[in-house]
Amino acid sequence: MPPETLTDRVGVDADRHRSQVLRARAPLRVSFSGGGTDMPFYYAEHGGAVLASTINRYTTVSLAPGSDHGAVSLASLDYDLTVKYRLEEKPAYDGVLDLAKAAIRRLVPAEFNGGFDVYVQSDAPAGSGLGGSSSLTLALIGTLTALTGAALDHYQLAELAYEIERVDLGMKGGKQDQYGIAFGGFNFIEFAREEIVVHPLRIDPELLRDIECHLLLCYTGRTRLSAGLISRQEELVREKRPETLAGLARLRTLCYEMKNALLRGRLADFAELLNEEWRQKVAANPHVSTPAIDEMLAAARQNGALGGKLLGAGAGGYLLLFCEVNRKRKVHQALEALGGQFMNFSFVKDGLSVWRSQCR
Numbered sequence: 558m559p560p561e562t563l564t565d566r567v568g569v570d571a572d573r574h575r576s577q578v579l580r581a582r583a584p585l586r587v588s589f590s591g592g593g594t595d596m597p598f599y600y601a602e603h604g605g606a607v608l609a610s611t612i613n614r615y616t617t618v619s620l621a622p623g624s625d626h627g628a629v630s631l632a633s634l635d636y637d638l639t640v641k642y643r644l645e646e647k648p649a650y651d652g653v654l655d656l657a658k659a660a661i662r663r664l665v666p667a668e669f670n671g672g673f674d675v676y677v678q679s680d681a682p683a684g685s686g687l688g689g690s691s692s693l694t695l696a697l698i699g700t701l702t703a704l705t706g707a708a709l710d711h712y713q714l715a716e717l718a719y720e721i722e723r724v725d726l727g728m729k730g731g732k733q734d735q736y737g738i739a740f741g742g743f744n745f746i747e748f749a750r751e752e753i754v755v756h757p758l759r760i761d762p763e764l765l766r767d768i769e770c771h772l773l774l775c776y777t778g779r780t781r782l783s784a785g786l787i788s789r790q791e792e793l794v795r796e797k798r799p800e801t802l803a804g805l806a807r808l809r810t811l812c813y814e815m816k817n818a819l820l821r822g823r824l825a826d827f828a829e830l831l832n833e834e835w836r837q838k839v840a841a842n843p844h845v846s847t848p849a850i851d852e853m854l855a856a857a858r859q860n861g862a863l864g865g866k867l868l869g870a871g872a873g874g875y876l877l878l879f880c881e882v883n884r885k886r887k888v889h890q891a892l893e894a895l896g897g898q899f900m901n902f903s904f905v906k907d908g909l910s911v912w913r914s915q916c917r
Contacts, residue, residue: 579620581699581911584611585680585687586737587774587868587877587902590834591812593805593841595731595748598791603805605748606812607733611741612902614680616692620700621917623672631657634678644669650726656690659725660697663717664705673704685776686869691734694718699911711755714909715739729787741908745816764822769903771824771879773862773888777853778896779873790842804841808834828864828879835866850876853895860887875900 586609594605623630631640631654640654645667648658657675677696681687695718702709709717715735722728722735736746736755743765745756760768793801811834818826835854839846850867853876857865861884868875876897880888889899 577622578914578917579700579703579911580617580914581696581703581909582615582617583692583695583699583738583909584741584905584907585614585616585685585689585692586611586734587687588733588737589812589831589877590815591746591808592733592869593731593790593838594809595733595746596787596791597732599794599805600748601750603802604809605731606809607737607746607748608744608812608815609733609737609746610743610904611738611906611908612687613905614687614900614902616677616679616689616696618678618693618696618700619676619914619917620704621674621676623674625672626670628672629661630672630674632674632676634676644672655726656694656721657697659721660694660701663721663725664698664701664707666705669705675700682776684869684873686867686874688734688738688869690722690728690730691718691738694721695735695738695909699909703911703913711739711908712736712753715753729791739908742906743904745812758816758820760819761822764819765904768819768824768827770882771828772902773876773878773880773885774900774902775853775857775876775878775892776898776900777850777867777873777876778898779847779849786842786844789844793842801841804837804839807837808841811837824879825863831864831866831877831879838866847873849895853892853897856891856895857888860884860891862888 588607588609591605591607594600595607599605627644629642629644632638633654638653642648644665648662650658657677677693679689679693681689683689695714698714698717718735718739719732723730732748732753733746736753737744740755743758743760745758747754811830815827815830818830854865857878862878862880864879866877868877878888
């Protein structure tokens, strides 16, 4: 939604918020298949699909009233980063809390009657492949719309987050994170030039718990900057590289096969489809893997993992592995010996949530 439309709906009197702290949290996500087909340059011509779920790891944003009229203070609770500026100024996009600056510029008018302090915290490192940037953007939008009085539905939230990240800041990427995190839960998302449709999946709760028992999430010890990988993939698509187009087309159809396998409880098929997803992702863009990641995936399979892939754009972040339960310990040991770090998680239904607090 364009900023002028939002501004028309914003109340600029902050008096009623002065004694309250606004908080929002947005979950991180795991993506099973379809990443790359959610890029507008691809799905506008070929169509796209993604299968993903939110998990119980979050980005949290707190917004507290400030004492200095028109002043904004931003702070990361994970890193020693602080930024201060005034609303009437155009902030410098210099790599320090830029998402917060861009969200505020989009959503808060310069004439807003009040100042505020913003604090951000995330359960995952940057470049983890868990959708951390979109999680942060949506949590920021949640607090800022609560502050200004704007009301947005899930589709509008997702599109606004996309605009802030991809247009205002020029961050490369698709739309799966914004939509999956805004809606929350286990979703099958279809992308087309005309519209984007989110289909919540009704997976039996017992089956969902069983899937969780078989999955492992392992941090490779390496973060990555996705922009270069995505730019390279876009170049390969525009060059009509046959392997890239075939790989992306197969990633799209894999989403439908994975969805059907999950809904019918065919977990062995689902595990093998994870392997196929990774093979096609590498075929589409060979730069997504590294020798270290290849070594970790091979070690996982040699020790009992039935399926596995790297999350996110590639070259670092988290591995998602499907294992027989009695082999999980061996996989743990093998990957920890290679520098891997495991994170427990479970699937959650919630997307963005916002609330008020009387305490900082």
